[in-house]
Amino acid sequence: MNNFIKIKNLFFNYGEKKVLKGLGAEFSADIVGICGANGCGKTTLLKIISGIIKEYEGEIEIFDKNIKDYKKKELATLLSFVPGEVNTPFEFRVMDILLMGRLPRLNFLDSYSKTDFNKIFDIADKIGIRSILDRNFNNLSNGERQLVLVAQALIQGSSVILMDEPTSHLDINHKIKIFDILKNETFSRKIKVITVLHDLKLAADYCDEICFMNDGKFDFKLKPSELLTGCDKISKIYSISEDKIKRYIL
Amino acid sequence: MKKNKNLIFYKIFFSALLFCLFSYFSLTIPSDYDKDILINLRIPRFLTLIITGFSLSTAGMILQLLTKNPLADPFIIGTSGSSMLAIIISNIIGLKFYGFEYFFLILSFSVSATLISYKISVLSSSQNTSLLLSGIALNSFVLSIIVIFVIFSRDATVNFFHLSFGSFAYNEYRVIGYSFFIISILFIIISVLIEHIKIIAFDEEKAETLGVNTKRLKLIVFIITAALTSVSVSVSGIIGFVGLMIPHITRRLLSNADLKILFLINAVYGAFFLLISDLAVKSLFYPTELPPGVISSIAGSIFFIWLVLKREKRNE
């Protein structure tokens, strides 16, 4: 199995604070979950891989090519990023937001075409947001907003989707819906998903492997089936007793 | 149903526009009017007004989108203090007001000030806020120096007053021509970049991951804002309010339009607003002149309060 993302010796400081300290990893699974205590650098890691943060030390390769060697637009067709939430004071229609996802495939002076619109309708149907296409993004519920952001990433048509706690503030029904969609996509279109998660139960249900971060590096990884046996390691990361973790996972 | 509402709105708007144009050129001119005056004074004044309206409302709109701050005004990024300084310096060295060299002096000062604010803001973590803050700081600094200077010179006092509120009087056709030319080029650039600007207005990080070079785009847009603002200042001095409020009004009235059309209509609204202001000045204050900045501030604040109240009612 080819490792689509390879990370070597990643160092990153936020001012004086050392956030990532020589992190290394290789991902090949379909859905990878990244867990860790608050502030351990999960979001930073995602932002570095997706190209939002550019000043770091170390090497990151996607599909065997250093991300610094990719042209920006090219990278956008391979990677997409779903933020935890979006705050904008302006009104955007859901349709406009989804159209943004098509930008990396547009040539410089083109405008959106019928193909773009058709793709959007397809995905909107798949996700079940066809009915809210004309509504204002800011007026949607949290769950609907997150669905839109996931849809936007899918429309981008990238091979890898990076997600930053996509379901933390959603109700159960939306949590499940989103991950069901993603699981489907990994089957039908062979895409890969890397998501930062807090919910261990959700991770256990959907991720193919779960990587745990601690002190600026990856400490260990577990398959969902190994979660119970790995509770001692998990408890050290979150500094809670092993029993409490066991009870939570069960 | 929505289409019908929009259609009625546009009909009203165009009739109002035509009526204002008609009044501007005929009702306030007595019958024994001179063709010379029309061609040499009225029409340049009208064109100046349009240039100012187009530039300021557009600059305001793209700045607000880019900094994700609906309260950004194109003069905030350092262009107000720097243009005033440029005007006072051109006064000292004897450049002709509203002439060609004058325009370039203002342009270079505006753009430099914007670049200074930008450079300062890049160093901070919250760039959008810092840009506006450093712009304010730069403006205040330059302004206080100007005020010290002005206190000791009576001539400069009057100039200062005029500068702060603008004037549409006497522009040469040559200057008007150049201004239109520059604005057209800037508008073309904006229409090419508008989709990218839209994405940044939604979420900067998403823009980055969608392949937009946000750093470069922001710099370009700030420079365009400074250029538009200085075109406006060089033909009519500093006129506040238009850049801040007109984009709001446009967004409120046309919430769902495509951004490409929105920014053009926004420009037209800006010009239309100044047309009404000038019409009011000509009818109410004849034959004295009230600087356009004064009228636009008063009329605009009232309109804006009405808009805000309307919105509050809707929310209840």
Next chain:
Amino acid sequence: MFKSFFLIFLFSGFVYPQRIVSLLPSYTEIIFELGAGDKLVGVTNFCDYPEQAKKKDRVGDYLSPNIEKIYKLKPDIIFMGEWRNDFIKKIKNLKAKTIVINQEKSVEDIYKTIRIISKHINKEKEGNEIIARMKKEIDSSKKKSYVKVYAEVDKDLWSVGSDSFISDVISKSGGINIFNDIKIPYFKAQWEEVVKRNPDAVILFSTGYSEFVSRPLADKIKAAKDKKIYVLTPEERNLFSRPSPRIAEVIKKVSEYLSSK
């Protein structure tokens, strides 16, 4: 009887002011003209006429006089114009007699001012003489009338209406202010109006000649065609706007200019 005369003589020294502070250059000129210049103990920074005035103690700008300095000079009487109420109050707190004189809006108002000042410093006879002299000079100056005049008193189209001192000076000089129909003393004019009203002569207080003629359609104005555009020097500018006895000179000069070819 001698005793009463003696007493009156003694008291007159105390009753009539010996230490005068003037807070406007025009008052300073009037006081000197009345022959009471030696009694002046304080003047403003702008008091520059006559020469002796420049040697007097300065009490500041007439917009914000230095109250402490005025106090130190221990004046008996202070002449000031009708400005900010807080200053009038502060000055009235000093033990001196404070005379607030209304702003002069016409040449006749100068006569009023002269009468008020001369009364308070016991120079009424001299005051009347000055007024008579001024009236004679002004009356003899009036030459031709019906010369339409546009006065630009501050850069960029600031002009004066009928209710202003400068406008009255113009009409005493034989001119008609083109904006006589406007009651506002000081306002910004529309250039279009200036062109429409076609003045025969233009007086520029601080605008430059070249700046004026380079305005669009300036060449259409009669004043420009006849080259009747008078640019005042800074001294002339001061004179023109100062309601002092020297205004008679100004009126003479301007009326000569207006009636010349």
